[in-house]
Amino acid sequence: MTRESVAHKATRYLAEARLTVLSVAGDSVTAVCRGTDGVYSLGHQPARGWYCSCPARTGDCCHVLALRLVTDSRAVTEEAATRLAAAVERGKQSLARAAAERQAGITRIGGMP
Numbered sequence: 001m002t003r004e005s006v007a008h009k010a011t012r013y014l015a016e017a018r019l020t021v022l023s024v025a026g027d028s029v030t031a032v033c034r035g036t037d038g039v040y041s042l043g044h045q046p047a048r049g050w051y052c053s054c055p056a057r058t059g060d061c062c063h064v065l066a067l068r069l070v071t072d073s074r075a076v077t078e079e080a081a082t083r084l085a086a087a088v089e090r091g092k093q094s095l096a097r098a099a100a101e102r103q104a105g106i107t108r109i110g111g112m113p
């Protein structure tokens with residue numbers, strides 16, 4: 001797996017709201033992430049570093065990267081930040097579109113003779 005696809009997956013997980021940060025206290029972070037095969041526990045402990053319960057068993061899987069993107073400013077590379085901004089923008093646009101469609105529906109119903 002290339003680094004780019006991990007970064008892409010991480011930002012997609014964020015855009016799809018799969019990551020839930022449970023606690024942040026100093027250098028200790030706990031979170032859960034809904035992955036392809038279940039919900040994984042992940043986080044950071046000063047003595048242990050970054051960890052994740054997913055099958056990858058590495059400290060830099062897409063779940064950990066997603067968590068680091070929102071809790072560890074050092075993880076935010078320019079490329080990841082650009083992807084994240086684009087994902088957030090797409091999310092905003094689809095929300096705005098849905099709201100506009102809802103509004104148009106209400107207007108049509110309200111404007112009927």
Ligand SMILES: [Zn+2]
Nearest residue numbers: 052054061063
């Ligand atoms: Zn993982």
